[in-house]
Amino acid sequence: MKIAIIGAGPAGAQLAHELSMQGAEVDLYDPRPPWEKPCGGGVTSKALAEFPFLLENPASQQPTPRQPSPRQMVSSLRLMSAAGREVTVKPRAAFAIYSRRELGRLLRERAVEAGARLHIERVEKTSRESGKWVIETASGAVRRVDLLIGADGASSVIRRRVGIRFGAEDFAYGLGWHVRGAPAASQVDVRYLAGLSGYLWLFPRVDHLSYGIASGYRETTPAELKERLLGYVEWQNPEAARRIRSGAAETSFYAAMIPALGVSSWDRLRASNADEGWALIGDAAGFVDPLTGEGIYYALKSAHLLARAISGRLTDYEEMWRESFGRDLRRAAELSDRFYSGNYAGASMAERMVQLAKRHRGVRETLRDLISGDQGYLDLKSRLVADAWRVW
Numbered sequence: 001m002k003i004a005i006i007g008a009g010p011a012g013a014q015l016a017h018e019l020s021m022q023g024a025e026v027d028l029y030d031p032r033p034p035w036e037k038p039c040g041g042g043v044t045s046k047a048l049a050e051f052p053f054l055l056e057n058p059a060s061q062q063p064t065p066r067q068p069s070p071r072q073m074v075s076s077l078r079l080m081s082a083a084g085r086e087v088t089v090k091p092r093a094a095f096a097i098y099s100r101r102e103l104g105r106l107l108r109e110r111a112v113e114a115g116a117r118l119h120i121e122r123v124e125k126t127s128r129e130s131g132k133w134v135i136e137t138a139s140g141a142v143r144r145v146d147l148l149i150g151a152d153g154a155s156s157v158i159r160r161r162v163g164i165r166f167g168a169e170d171f172a173y174g175l176g177w178h179v180r181g182a183p184a185a186s187q188v189d190v191r192y193l194a195g196l197s198g199y200l201w202l203f204p205r206v207d208h209l210s211y212g213i214a215s216g217y218r219e220t221t222p223a224e225l226k227e228r229l230l231g232y233v234e235w236q237n238p239e240a241a242r243r244i245r246s247g248a249a250e251t252s253f254y255a256a257m258i259p260a261l262g263v264s265s266w267d268r269l270r271a272s273n274a275d276e277g278w279a280l281i282g283d284a285a286g287f288v289d290p291l292t293g294e295g296i297y298y299a300l301k302s303a304h305l306l307a308r309a310i311s312g313r314l315t316d317y318e319e320m321w322r323e324s325f326g327r328d329l330r331r332a333a334e335l336s337d338r339f340y341s342g343n344y345a346g347a348s349m350a351e352r353m354v355q356l357a358k359r360h361r362g363v364r365e366t367l368r369d370l371i372s373g374d375q376g377y378l379d380l381k382s383r384l385v386a387d388a389w390r391v392w
Contacts, residue, residue, distance in 0.1 A: 001310070002145040004029065004135045006123050006158050009037070011282025011299035012151030013107035014051075018307035020114035027135070027143060028111055031122040034104030036178060036252070039296075040203035040210055041100050042188065043071075045093040046373025047297040053110070054096065070102030072206050076187045077371055081354040082194035083347075088187070089357070089364055091372040097188070097203050097210075103296075126161055133277060147310070148278045151303075154257045156284035162273065166286060168217050170265050172198060172293060175225055175255040176212030177233075178205075182240035182250075185209055191232060192350045196220060197340035200229050202236060208250075209240060214258060214293055222255065258293050259286040266330035271321060272306075274314040281306055287321070290333045297373060298325060331377040349381075 001024050005012045008030035016028040048054055054071075075094040080086040112118050125136040126148060133148040150158025154171070189202040198215030213229040234241040244251050261269070269286060272279035281287070282299035289295070302321055309317035339349040347355075356363040366383050369375035375383070 001025065001147065002143075003027070003147045003149060003310075004123075004133060004143065004145040005149040005151055006030075006126075007150065007152035007156075007282075007284065008108055008111075008118065009104060009151060009153065009282065009299065010107055010296055011284070011287075011303045012149070013104070013111045014300050015149060015151065015281060015303035015307055016111035016116035016118075017107070017114045018304060019310065020111065020116045022307065022311050024310070026111075026116040027119060027145070028108075028116045029119045029121065029123050029135075029137070031120065031138075033120060034101045034108060036254075037100040037104075037256075039100050039256075040188075040201050040212060041098040041103070041205060041296075042203060042294065043096040043098055043103075043296050044294070044371070044373040045091055045095045047300060048093070048096060050297075051300050054106075070106065070206065071096040071098045072204055073097075074188055074204065078187055078189045079354050079357070079367065080189065080191040081351045082192045083351055085351070085354045085358065087354055087357040087364065087367075089367045089371060091368050092374070093372065095372070097205055099205055099207075123157075126158070128276070131277070146277060147314075149306070150278065150280040150284040151282050152284050154259050154283045154288075156280070158278070159280055159284050162276070162278045162280075164270065164280065166259070166261070166265060170259065170261045170286065171217040172214045172258040172260040173217045173222070173225070173255070174212055174214035174258050174293065175222060175253070176201075176210065176229060177244050178208050178210055178252045178254070179240045179243055180208040180250040181248075182209060182237055182243055185237070189236065192340070192348075192354075193228065195341075197336060200232050202232075209237070211240070211244075212254075216260065217257070259283055259288040259295070260290045260293070260336075261286045261288075261329070261333060262290075263330060263333045266326065266333055269326075270318065271302075272309075272314060272317045279306055279309075279314065279317060285321075287325070287329070289329060290336050291339055291377070298329075301325060328376045328378055331380075335377060335381070 005028045016026045073094045078088045122138040127134045132144045135143045185204040192199045196215040200213035203210040271285045281302040287298035305320045344352045
């Protein structure tokens with residue numbers, strides 16, 4: 001079977017690896033080399049347990065004094081509410097924070113080693129002819145394949161090409177800075193935002209700090225998000241703020257759209273069509289947690305599920321992803337408004353969650369499992385309510 005995967009991020013590269021290992025003929029397309037994508041880079045302990053290769057270093061990435069490990073292991077996270085409350089949570093197992101450039105390089109190398117053909121060029125046109133997909137690239141190359149896979153991110157061209165549409169309400173908007181040379185941080189920070197459905201973050205990486213902020217698309221302006229984030233950076237790390245405001249060479253700005261599907265979009269979402277020979281994975285399919293914006297695990301997981309479906313029946317993919325994580329992410333979409341701005345004992349769920357976690361070990365354990373990926377959303381509220389009753 002000949003397969004074209006458009007997009008060589010975590011989802012596309014992982015799928016290319018698994019399909020190549022199954023003996024498929026795989027062409028993997030991306031217009032640029034691995035890059036420092038706008039993202040915290042956090043990989044949950046659940047993801048590390050399911051995909052243990054993430055803790056390995058290929059020959060090209062063996063740590064040396066001049067080239068340290070591509071990941072930073074972190075064992076604590078500070079949660080801060082919009083009202084200023086804070087609590088530090090320690091997951092059961094450490095989680096990894098990757099440079100997205102290095103994670104991309106790792107995954108692409110695995111795909112190529114497994115036999116996938118990597119093309120660093122843009123796909124200019126896709127068309128359907130006589131039961132095959134015809135792929136035309138910027139260099140003029142033309143290939144005919146049996147399956148077309150969209151793994152080309154939140155703004156996926158392939159998703160639109162196959163007729164799947166997301167509205168403005170199905171996205172969040174994020175921006176931030178990577179800062180090198182400022183004093184290091186020892187833990188992850190997440191701070192919820194007053195009046196907005198989002199949060200800001202600090203993720204310490206191996207050689208730089210990743211600061212970011214995200215909220216619902218069009219809830220506010222990019223300028224407002226920048227000022228909120230800079231206010232936090234100045235409080236947390238004045239030297240980093242000075243570098244950002246001066247436009248120092250050690251800083252780089254980023255901005256991106258992030259899928260954050262609403263309930264109705266989850267209900268009508270179709271991520272594959274066996275008759276037409278296409279499928280979507282990762283951000284291109286909208287497989288991102290609507291509450292947290294976390295997508296690396298779902299990128300890898302959806303790739304793994306699709307590889308299994310292709311080796312059997314592609315028609316099984318829909319039920320596979322919904323059963324594995326789709327229903328849980330739909331529940332996250334249901335909880336989103338209440339989590340950030342609803343009334344939960346007089347405040348948002350996020351505010352009460354942080355407040356109660358300071359007072360009660362059971363709530364802290366719930367948060368710990370949520371952060372690790374071991375606590376889903378389908379029974380999150382009932383667990384928090386039970387913990388709250390024990391507190392009161």
